[in-house]
Amino acid sequence: MNEDAKAPRAPRKSVPYSPPSGPYPPQLHLYIGDGKGKTTAAVGLAARALGYGMKVDFIQFDKGGSEDDRYYERRLLRAAPGMNWIATGLERMRPGQPFRFGATDEDRREALRALALARQSLEGGGAGLVVLDEILSAVAYRLLREEEVWELAELFLARRPCELAMTGRRASPRLIEAAGLVTEMKCVKHCFESGIPARPGIDY
Amino acid sequence: MNEDAKAPRAPRKSVPYSPPSGPYPPQLHLYIGDGKGKTTAAVGLAARALGYGMKVDFIQFDKGGSEDDRYYERRLLRAAPGMNWIATGLERMRPGQPFRFGATDEDRREALRALALARQSLEGGGAGLVVLDEILSAVAYRLLREEEVWELAELFLARRPCELAMTGRRASPRLIEAAGLVTEMKCVKHCFESGIPARPGIDY
Numbered sequence: 001m002n003e004d005a006k007a008p009r010a011p012r013k014s015v016p017y018s019p020p021s022g023p024y025p026p027q028l029h030l031y032i033g034d035g036k037g038k039t040t041a042a043v044g045l046a047a048r049a050l051g052y053g054m055k056v057d058f059i060q061f062d063k064g065g066s067e068d069d070r071y072y073e074r075r076l077l078r079a080a081p082g083m084n085w086i087a088t089g090l091e092r093m094r095p096g097q098p099f100r101f102g103a104t105d106e107d108r109r110e111a112l113r114a115l116a117l118a119r120q121s122l123e124g125g126g127a128g129l130v131v132l133d134e135i136l137s138a139v140a141y142r143l144l145r146e147e148e149v150w151e152l153a154e155l156f157l158a159r160r161p162c163e164l165a166m167t168g169r170r171a172s173p174r175l176i177e178a179a180g181l182v183t184e185m186k187c188v189k190h191c192f193e194s195g196i197p198a199r200p201g202i203d204y
Numbered sequence: 205m206n207e208d209a210k211a212p213r214a215p216r217k218s219v220p221y222s223p224p225s226g227p228y229p230p231q232l233h234l235y236i237g238d239g240k241g242k243t244t245a246a247v248g249l250a251a252r253a254l255g256y257g258m259k260v261d262f263i264q265f266d267k268g269g270s271e272d273d274r275y276y277e278r279r280l281l282r283a284a285p286g287m288n289w290i291a292t293g294l295e296r297m298r299p300g301q302p303f304r305f306g307a308t309d310e311d312r313r314e315a316l317r318a319l320a321l322a323r324q325s326l327e328g329g330g331a332g333l334v335v336l337d338e339i340l341s342a343v344a345y346r347l348l349r350e351e352e353v354w355e356l357a358e359l360f361l362a363r364r365p366c367e368l369a370m371t372g373r374r375a376s377p378r379l380i381e382a383a384g385l386v387t388e389m390k391c392v393k394h395c396f397e398s399g400i401p402a403r404p405g406i407d408y
Contacts, residue, residue: 024403035387037235037245044247044277045406051279052405073248075255080280128405163406182392183239189386199228201256201332202249202367 027180028156029165032136035185036203038167042131043073045165046083054128055082057121061114061138062089062107071204084127088114103143111143115152122155122164129163136168136175146172153178231384232360233369236340239389240407242371246335247277249369250287258332259286261325265318265342266293266311275408288331292318307347315347319356326359326368333367340372340379350376357382 029045031038046056058077064087071087078085089110092100114135121130132152138144149166153175156164166175176182198204233249235242250260262281268291275291282289293314296304318339325334336356342348353370357379360368370379380386402408 024401027406030392031241032392033390035389036385037241037248037387037389040248040252041241041245042248043251044241044244044249047247047251047280048244048275048277048408049405051276051281054405071252072255073252076251076284077255176392179393181240181394183241184390184392185239185241186237186388186390187386188234188236188380188388189383197228201253201258202231204252 025160026163027160028153028175028178029163030136030171030175030179030182031165031167031185032169032171032182033185033187034169035187036190037185039133040073041183041185042133042165042167043077046077046129046131047080049129049163050077050080050082052128053082055126056084056129056131057125057127058083058085058131058133059114059118059121059135060085060087060089061111061132061134062092062141062143063087063134064089064091072201084125086114086117088117103141108143111138114138115144115148118152119155122152122159122161124161127162129165131165131167133167135166136171138168139172140169150174229364230367231364232357232379232382233367234340234375234379234383234386235369235371235389236373236375236386237389237391238373239391240394241389243337244277245387245389246337246369246371247281250281250333250335251284253333253367254281254284254286256332257286259330260288260333260335261329261331262287262289262335262337263318263322263325263339264289264291264293264337265315265339266296266345266347267291267338268293268295276405288329290318290321292321307345312347315342318342319348319352322356323359326356326363326365328365331366333369335369335371337371339370340375342372343376344373354378 031041046058049056074085077083090106118130118132121127135144135149139146139149150172157178235245250262253260278289281287294310322334322336325331339353343350343353354376361382
């Protein structure tokens, strides 16, 4: 396994991102569907953008666990220059306890906090890529209203200051219409169905 | 954007991976379909595994460009401890030239070289995650035979020494049957269709 064994290159030094002035403006990306891979693809997109030298704002909705880095992708990416990783939401998984379903007032407040951070990020954070992870699931679970996410999309569309990626279960028709790229991740088969639980380093 | 602004944590020091002895053995993952996000999800999976402290062998089939790091995700991940990134295949994209289609003898030789590296990796590379990126497309483009990939899967299934992820356009029924997790990435909408070309830091 020593093929191609050059010394690893450090990522390019992070520089302020200038939106392209050419005919190909930044796009809205949607990663939707019930399959595994939405957040994972957003993490990969972030890794690519960071490798290119972009600043990345990665805002997670309703994810929790911000304090303990139990989600292992955070460990690697947070250490990368240019990465601004923000996890919002209250904990839904606790060791030895069942998953907490439902939406409390506090869950809604956390979602609104994430929404405000997203707005701030689009209005002048200087990021080349903004990821709003699980924002669409936050709508599906009634933590946010579709209009609130659409207003954010309109803010993006007015200036297209950066690439914008949203993930979650499903998107409204007008969001899909506005997006430049939409991938639906369909669950053909999932380990969890066979009774295999989520495993650290692989599923989170 | 200064929420959650703790000092970034370095990834855990890489340690030799011990396959779990519990009832949940390592799985075969397939990321298939015509949508954007397959390689991107594999990159995200690698980031997560590296963050957990696993060693990762990331073998790319028919990808080319190994010398110039034109694929920007490589820059970040190659620098991570525990990452072994191997790009095989001859260049298909050259600045100012049309995409090179078709399969030459040399393309086939490169695919066989990647296959041998994959076998080596499964037989004792010590990786916790092995990614075989675009191996399934190599079958679709007739650089590899389905039986050759199936033999590799059998090698995996006999011992399950690590997690194994394969990406590409489509998978054979027996591969899908053997996999623990299969996500199909469906292209709902793609920028390229609107005439927007692949953009560095986002599409590669």
